[in-house]
Amino acid sequence: MRIRNYTNSDLDVCRLLWTEMVQRHQDIYDDPSIGGDDPGLEFDQHLDTVGSNNVWVIEIENAVVGLTALILKDQEAEIEPVIVSYKHRGKGIGRRLVEYAIGEAKRLNMFLVSVKPVARNKEAISFSMIVDLKP
Ligand SMILES: CC(C)(COP(=O)(O)OP(=O)(O)OC[C@H]1O[C@@H](n2cnc3c(N)ncnc32)[C@H](O)[C@@H]1OP(=O)(O)O)[C@@H](O)C(=O)NCCC(=O)NCCS
DSSP states (O other), X not given: OEEEEOOGGGHHHHHHHHHHHHHHHHHHHTOXXXXXXXXXXXXXXXXXXXXXXGEEEEEETTEEEEEEEEEEETTEEEEEEEEEOGGGTTSSHHHHHXXXXXXXXXXXXXXXXXXXXXXXOTTXXXXXXXXXXXX
């Protein structure tokens, strides 16, 4: 398993991962209209917003199976999103991505890092946290 920075060649797989997250939100809210016709394209918007330096993917045997990103604002970082592909869930990969993103927030001299999954998202709720990184 290895975590590395996003590169352009990861675009398609990241759109698919994003679609898996939107499907989860559609289920949670029982609303198939969430995300529109092509939910994967929301990944492109997120990439534009956060910048590719702040997106990381996790690979198993050279295949990308998850992603995370940091939204940086006023020395506060929010980990958003954390996505692990269906068949790789429940093996600690999501936790690993969160820990990695916390490490990156520290490296970037942020004062605070948070993860705020929606309350109904039972697979993600144990990630909820706000960590004070001030020295
Ligand atoms: C949320 C998500 C990233 C978790 O990834 P994962 O690799 O399965 O998570 P992990 O195996 O690292 O487990 C993380 C924690 O969640 C708990 N968990 C995982 N699946 C769970 C489930 N079905 N029910 C309850 N708790 C669960 C684990 O016990 C673990 O807790 P711990 O570390 O305190 O022991 C994954 O389900 C996903 O991609 N969901 C769709 C995208 C999404 O909704 N992301 C959340 C946005 S923040």
